[in-house]
Amino acid sequence: MFFLKKLLGSCLFLGSLMQAVQSVSCHSDETVSIQALEASGVAWKELELTPSCALDSSLVSNLTDKNWDESIKSDEWLVQLTLNPCDFCLKEDYIFNDLSHHMKETYPNIQFGRVYVNDNPELAVRLLVEKLPIYYFINGANYYTVPASELPAKKALTAYSKHKFSEFERVKGFFSFVGPFMIFYKFLGKILALYSRFSSPYTPLLINISMFVMAMLFINRSNKRRRQRKQIKKEK
CATH class of the missing domain: 1.20.5 (Single alpha-helices involved in coiled-coils or other helix-helix interfaces)
Structure with missing residues (x-):
């Protein structure tokens, strides 16, 4: 009986260990990733990026006009709003990809999403996008604007462990996209999305x-x- 308990405990430990390893595994080839980072001119060593993770976006969901509402209603989300393609956003993309792997190791409840606003006009209007890239930490109905400078893995992990990003600027106000005009912005976004379909x-x-x-x-x-x-x- 004692042996069975030990065996069961060992299996559970190995299972949790395998799950953790899977959550932070990066599928990009290390050598190829380093070459790509060097070619892009991104100072990945100073940013302490893991090359194979920086080029692996497998943990970053593609959020769109169609799946936004359904996706963000559960869990916590760290979302990047950017363009596709965006040559000057490579550094931010690499940092975000790298963070998704490192953060999932400790906080598997946090989901990562990327919105290409040029492909999703409804969200561009609903979120009142004025500049790019923008980062939001979403916790239920609360939106916090996370500065890009806080997103390298070490800084972001420290900020989340201390206050779950709640010390960053919270989106609020009468005319904000979480205010009373939220439904109106959504309606305008849908109208624009409908119009953009006609090419x-x-x-x-x-x-x-x-x-x-x-x-x-x-x-x-x-x-x-x-x-x-x-x-x-x-x-x-």
Whole structure:
């Protein structure tokens, strides 16, 4: 019986160890990763990046207009808003990838996401994107703006262990994207996303024609109601 308990304990330990190793495993080739980092000009040694992790984005989910609401409603999220492609964002991308592996080792509950705002116009409007890249730590309904300078792995791990990023600036305010206008921003985002789907050169013409038809229908309906009111007055 004692032997079985020891065996079970050993199996559980090995299982948890394998899970931890899997969570921080980086699938990029080390040599190729170093060459890519050197070619990009990123000072990866000063940033203390792990080359194979910096080029491995397997732990970073691609968040889009379609899956945003469903994804962020659970767990905690660290999200990067950027462009695709973005040559001047390589440093930030590498740091974010590297952080995802190092942070998952200690805090598996934190999810990492990346939003390409040029491909997701609805989110660009909903989150009132003004500059890029932007980083948000999302904990339920709370959004905290995380400075890019705090995202190298050592700094981010220290900041999270101390205060879970709550000492950074929290998004709030009447006109912010978490304020009363949140639904309005979402509606505008959906309108823009719908408009952006039309890539035909005839789109502006079709929109103008549609607006003209709608205006004529509105005028015709108004005139009809006015004639009805006049008729009612005459009958009285």
